Amino acid sequence: xxxxxxxxxxxxxxGPQGWWPADTPxxxxxxxxxxxxxxxxxxxxxxxxxxSGGLLDARHIHALPAASLADILRPTGYFNLKAxxxxxxxxxxxxxxxxxxxxxxxxxxxxxxxxxxxGIGPETADDILLYAFKRPVFVIDAYTRRLLARLGLARxxxxxxxxxxxxxxxxxxxxxxxxxxxxxIVEHAKQVCRPRPRCTDCVVRRVCxxx
DNA sequence: ACCCAGGGTCATA
DNA sequence: TATGACCATGGG
Numbered sequence: 001x002x003x004x005x006x007x008x009x010x011x012x013x014x015g016p017q018g019w020w021p022a023d024t025p026x027x028x029x030x031x032x033x034x035x036x037x038x039x040x041x042x043x044x045x046x047x048x049x050x051x052s053g054g055l056l057d058a059r060h061i062h063a064l065p066a067a068s069l070a071d072i073l074r075p076t077g078y079f080n081l082k083a084x085x086x087x088x089x090x091x092x093x094x095x096x097x098x099x100x101x102x103x104x105x106x107x108x109x110x111x112x113x114x115x116x117x118x119g120i121g122p123e124t125a126d127d128i129l130l131y132a133f134k135r136p137v138f139v140i141d142a143y144t145r146r147l148l149a150r151l152g153l154a155r156x157x158x159x160x161x162x163x164x165x166x167x168x169x170x171x172x173x174x175x176x177x178x179x180x181x182x183x184x185i186v187e188h189a190k191q192v193c194r195p196r197p198r199c200t201d202c203v204v205r206r207v208c209x210x211x
Numbered sequence: 212a213c214c215c216a217g218g219g220t221c222a223t224a
Numbered sequence: 225t226a227t228g229a230c231c232a233t234g235g236g
Binding site for chain 1: 215217218
């Protein structure tokens with residue numbers, strides 16, 4: 001089993017995922033922060049609150065009183081923390097000049113400055129790089145670690161950068177591929193927990209038996 | 212009642 | 225470098 005074969009099996013089983021579920025790059029960024037250790041259904045609630053208030057843009061979010069923003073973000077959990085993080089992110093985003101300026105930055109510069117924003121760690125930074133800026137950067141999350149470990153492709157406790165480097169070395173450097181692959185891993189983790197038809201292919205069955 | 216969810220930070224050793 | 229505590233709501 002290689003990373004490329006694993007991708008083929010997941011794609012055959014679940015089909016294209018079309019991630020990230022968002023209308024604009026900025027919405028991807030907001031979602032990436034709000035979904036930290038949080039179920040996506042809860043993120044959708046908060047996102048709808050921001051949209052219905054006409055607040056889903058960097059200026060509004062940045063200018064809002066922190067307590068008001070926290071109240072809007074309540075359904076996502078960690079709402080006080082995420083209010084601070086989201087405002088810090090918007091501060092950086094606005095100061096940099098917004099998406100129309102940032103989209104010309106190099107992968108290296110974008111990633112380094114994203115990681116300097118408080119509350120943005122490696123996974124959130126890579127979510128933003130891959131899904132908002134469409135850069136060929138692979139996102140490593142807990143599901144990826146577990147799946148690789150169960151399939152015997154890795155220990156699972158390797159440093160973030162080690163696993164990211166491995167995906168990026170073994171796969172074609174294509175953002176579209178990375179977008180689908182990460183989405184498929186997440187979808188697989190969700191599906192594998194509940195009853196569903198068995199795979200007929202033995203290798204696929206192996207994939208399906210583990211999360 | 213318990214567990215986990217599309218993490219990150221900080222203190223401690 | 226490597227654990228543990230902390231942040232907190234909602235669904236199973």
